[in-house]
Amino acid sequence: MVTAIAIARMSDLFAVVMLSGIYSLLSASLFLDLDAVDVAFTEASVGAGISTLLFLATLKLVPRYEKKSRYKPTLALGVVIATGALLIYGTLDMPHFGEADAPVHQHVAPRYLNDSMNEVGIPNVVTSVLASYRGYDTLGETLVVFTAGIGVLSLLMVSRRTKEKALQKVPADMQNQIILRVVAKMMLPLILIFALYVQFHGDYGPGGGFQAGVIFAAGIILYTMLFGLSLTQKVIKTEVVERLTAFGVLLYAGVGIACMLLGGNFLDYNVLRHDPVHGQHLGILLVELGVGITVAAVMVTLFFKFTWRTVKHKYNQ
Amino acid sequence: MTAHFPILQVIIPLLAAPLCLFIRIPRIVGIFAILVSATAFFISCSLLQEVVTGGTLSYQLGGWAAPWGIEYRIDKLNGYLLLLVSGISTIVLVAAQTSISKELPENRHTFFYTAYLLCLTGLLGILATADAFNLFVFLEISALSSYTLIAIGTDRRALTASYQYLVMGTIGATFIIIGVGLMYMMTGTLNMYDLAERLPAVYESKTVLSAFGFFIVGVCLKLALFPLHLWLPNAYAYAPSITTAFLAATSTKVAVYVLIRYIFSIFGIEFVDMSLPLGDIFLFLGLTGIFVASVAAIYQLNIKRLFAYSSVAQIGYIILGLAIETELGLTATLLHLFNHALMKAAIFLAIGAVVYRIGSAQLSHYAGLGKKMPWTMAAIVAGGLSLIGVPLTVGFVSKWYLVVALLDKGWWPVAVLVLISSLIAVIYVWRVVEWIYLTPPRIITDEIKEAPMSQLIPIWILVLANIYFGVDTRLTVGVSKLAAQSLFGVN
């Protein structure tokens, strides 16, 4: 909370961004405390990781300091206070924190906890709700990621010509950091393997396609930071990554369609195999993979696009 | 296969969007998008027919029963809007083929269509779903893709407009999830119909009231109800014309749908009555919105901005119908949803055709275009007449119902105000008419030609629809009535 207030007061954007990263990490640990392991995992990788990274990439392109505002934010304060009042008013009748007999724990959720083992067959209830009971939400979520990818792609387009010229010109900033490079080279396979582990182990422990995708992307981003865009581009073609963003969504929705063709409802994995539980397994595996692919691809694309922009600016100067 | 129609409706554009990235050739992507949207349209036609004759359809996603899994539920209300959204989208896409070639660089076309289809998916998903959280997810899909659609153009002001929309839209969406969260907290469920069953038990709770408050504010941000409309005029004015046509005709309408759904199907009108003077608030905001935005429209120099303000005003009418809180009022609202979509789509497409030819949406550049582009201009005028509410157009039908509903409620001063406000519409529409027909052209513009057929045809389909539904109101009035009855019947 202190962090949050600090953010509100600071005008150095770099510090603000760093602080918000810290804020995210703190949040993640709080989530952990509240038994939300999956959420904590995600918040840590996204809020503290990717989002900070993106902010920094942007900061590279725009001025670092905020101008002092000339206006007194009275109106804003009023609106905020009104909102706060409504919220506090709303909390008055809330079930108390941690109470086990609150309505949320009485309806709907018990079924997930009690029957998911029989119906879906995997221990991580979060995963089974995410990928099966509310699988359609997750498809939507993947689509949101894809949409953001499309948005950034179309906004931060760089022409091929600029790219080619820039490629020759711009070496990585950290060309000389040999130790770092060696360490990173060693780390990279580990990161990628960890990502795969998170991907496929989501059934049993915290993790899943989304977190895996982010970690995978982080690996590639790390590599890019150290070895420069040109080298990364040789390994991973932008066009391929862009298509992969689409492929993940297609995979996910394709599973749904397959279920339909096999006589079930959309995303009804039971029909994928003879045994419903096996069907669920297969379905979840595939859709998580879809999520992972899209997320990783989009994150990498985002990073590339922001970096290209930087490159373009340098080149133009 | 027909059993899967409720989901196919949404899933087809959903699948098509990523496929666009594989096709990559703009022309083909364009045609592909039309096909997809047309398929959605045909599905929605058959859905509406089924719903009107057979009753509500329910579809369980993933095969999980309702409160545990996500449910799609098509009734008369959303069946009607699904038809509207997919229909308008198809027509707009036809015009898009040529229109965007002038307004967007070639390499963004594929992205444009992808974002367009995503937006369509989002809107259809919002309409079809019966799950409060799923609604939020699709709301975000449509929102993110509309930010893209707005910012994708070449005007730099589109960027700020899109950013502004992004901030306000996200605040709105966050308010909505706060509302959903609080409701979930009190009931333990996310399914709308399950909520409707469980909420009466906790009507007295302050939490539910505050949930409702957050919800209303969030949705009103999305639907640009005055004074939360600030994002709209710029977004509509500087976005590519096709985007404007599509969003103006559909996205605020869908937000209104969400509002109606929450008020009538989830919270129930009794709750609304006893908790908040919502009718009065809507009445006040609706009326102020109508007047302020209409007057603002008069002073605009950019024709897209002009009609964007007019959209804000029209939303005022729609909300006014809700404020009446009677079946007749709701009918008027639903009618106007449909009718306004028709007019605005026609107007903005026609403006798009002009931008295609002269590359500008400045009113002053329209001087003397009446001679050069008679058909396009006639379409703008026809749309304008419909906005005013001239008989034989859809605008008249909506206004008639609104006034009847107001008189029925006994609010005759409001009825008078509504009629006065349509006179303000006369003023801003007539400013356009005078520029078009009565001002000699500034520059000698021999090379300006009538818009291409590929744009004129969709424009005129919409104009004719404006007139057709202004005379034969069986479909629109019929379905609106049925939907209004069912919403009041439930409670």
Place this chain on the structure above:
Amino acid sequence: MNIIGLYNYWIVVVLMLIGFFIVIAHENLIKKLVGLSIFQTSVFFLYISMGKVAGATAPILDENYQLYSNPLPHVLILTAIVVGIATTAMGLALVVRIYEAYGSIEESDIQVQDNNDRLEDYLEAYGRKNDTHLFNQDKDE
């Protein structure tokens, strides 16, 4: 009424308000986005808090535990986090483009430039070229 039982929610509220305040009161586009993400994160807390059951453990089924926290809010928030990052990314991309187009990321600077654009439009419509206009029109007849 036991107010203490609500403390967690109140912290959430305060966080939420700080975030919300940053969004609407600050003029720097980046800071607004930071505010937005704080605002969203605080909503995540709201959800996760309500899913917590005192003395329970994370909802990964295991024979050693009987009491689990509610998994549904976790699922919802996973989705919401993703939505949040998507929005942030989109917003940042816009900020980059805005900076390129306007040379500033302060709302007031941008507004000034936009107003200038509009003034140009106005002059073009009514001023400068005096061939046709709506003012002093009765004189020539």
Place this chain on the structure above:
Amino acid sequence: MWLAPETLLILTILVPLFAVPGIIAANRFPNRREGVTITASIILIYLVTTLYGLVQDGTSIAIKGPALFPGLHLSFEIEPLGMLFSLVAGFLWLVTTVYAIGYMRGHHEKNQTRFYSCFAIAISSVMGISYAGNLLTLFIFYEVLTLSTYPLVTHSGTPKAKEGGRVYLGVLLSTSVLFLLLAIVATWYTAGTVEFQKGGVFPPETAPIITGTLLVLYIFGIGKAAIMPFHRWLPAAMVAPTPVSALLHAVAVVKAGVFSVLKVCVYIFGLDLLRTLPSADFMLYLAAATVLLASIVAMRQDNLKARLAYSTVSQLGYITIGALLATNAGIVGGAMHIAMHAFGKITLFFCAGAIMVAAHKTEISDMRGLGKSMPITMIAFFIGSLSIIGLPPTGGTWGKWFIMTGAFDAGKWTIMIVLMLSSLLNIAYLLPIPLRAFFSKQAYGKPVQIKEAPLPSLLALSFTALGCIFLFFYTQPLYELASAILQ
């Protein structure tokens, strides 16, 4: 008869409309274009006369069109008043077209295709108004008429025309949307129907305050009847080319206004109800004031068309008075005056246009001695003036006579006095024009030379002038038609 009467009715509305594509298609060939218009108008005359024959035979003709709202259809029904109106408008369309050919060509107007097209649409909507079976249908065609005449008013495209167009549209649309539409919706709501019925639609238990207010809304709402203070559009519309002023602003548009007033009085309120309403009295005196004031204003106008316009405002007041008197004679007089005034005023406008084309004069003070160079025009002007004033041997006599009788029957002495006073004023502002033209010297001492307007125009104005006289002697059918309204 080989066509069903219903078909004929629809055709009267559609024929002018069908002429529009023909007119547009013949854009490049003026002769062909005007040929289309004339053919259409001849067909129209044939249709309305056939219908007239049928109505005389006692056939009742009604059509129910598609339902705009549940229970509310587009519907048409022919009753005597509508028949009368459509006959007048149908005949005068042909005459005006002939006149317009001469005028428009003589004046080298631009955009003639637009002119003829809009004209045809306007006539079509006039037909729709006259046969409207309910208020909604009437309202629809009423608005179409307003909009289709707007391009005609602003025909020249000058800033002045624009200004005039704004006033025209502003007043007509705002009154109709604000008052008329509200009144119609309220009628629909209180009476449950807006069909025209003999004896009115309101159930007897309707509160007088409601019906009284509605009457005020109707009279003000029908802005085309030009009751003060909503008369401003009429002088403003005078920027239009003269054929437009002649047909539309002397015949079609304003007559559509008073026609609607008559219809509302007879078929929505019913005379019995009308007599009991206090607001009817109020409106009656307002109409009387309009008559007087407009006459006085007319006297002070030097521009001929402006004078004629105010004269129209005043004459429309007569018809409104006739309607609001709620006596039989008043209604008959009002109905007859529609026809009589139409012929008289169109003659005057034709003459004004002819003077403008031939002698390029618009101000009355310049017209002294003009009778020597334009004798036919001036004689026609004289006859037209007599008809407006209401002196024999012209048709105008009868209309005024019956309205006076109506006022006498109702015992409204003030109204009678007003009517007489106004007739005196009519003499004062109309007769001097032809008299001076003949009997005073020409303003500039140029040699006198006969220089009349183009032949088509001359023919047309002679025809209408003769019509004025003809109607004096041959009033019977008209009277029958007018009194049939009350049966």
